[in-house]
């Protein structure tokens with residue numbers, strides 16, 4: 421019997437909100453292809469040295485999320501910190517890119533494959549939190565590590581998450597807690613057999629593309645109604 425592998429994107433959305441994951445999996449018209457802007461931002465993660473050499477004017481034309489001055493400053497600090505720890509070149513010139521990996525339970529594209537030691541890097545088009553990484557991205561990164569470890573038959577105990585529009589790169593270790601959250605998301609996806617309850621976190625709903633279908637009153641709608 422073939423293995424039912426869960427996609428990285430389903431795991432990510434299940435960690436964000438199980439109901440959102442349900443909508444993604446059941447809507448025939450849901451487009452899983454990311455918009456072109458996402459590819460443009462992800463491409464920044466392949467050009468760090470080039471971006472560091474760019475003038476402020478040239479950086480203005482790049483899909484960065486902060487001012488060119490702030491971007492250069494942040495990316496320089498990221499480079500210095502990672503170079504000192506011996507990781508900059510591995511992240512800048514990974515052993516492989518955009519590799520489709522199928523693990524024991526999940527599958528998806530690993531944006532960068534680093535070697536010595538083997539580790540995946542997930543390239544996020546979004547913004548980093550003040551510290552650490554967002555939980556859906558942590559789940560995604562653990563899934564990428566598990567798939568990579570399975571595919572290469574080599575243990576993986578850390579992953580990287582890059583936020584190239586912000587010049588930020590963060591390392592995360594596969595702690596017991598992170599792995600438990602990954603397993604919880606996996607269970608959530610596998611057990612979906614109807615729409616799960618709505619979550620209470622309205623700030624997540626504000627950013628959710630299914631808010632209108634879901635019937636959640638977001639701030640935008642409330643303010644339109646003058647409530």
Ligand code: SF4
Pocket residue numbers: 436437438439440443617618619624625628629630631632634636
């Ligand atoms: S609007 Fe909120 S409750 Fe509904 S699917 Fe989106 S995040 Fe989940």
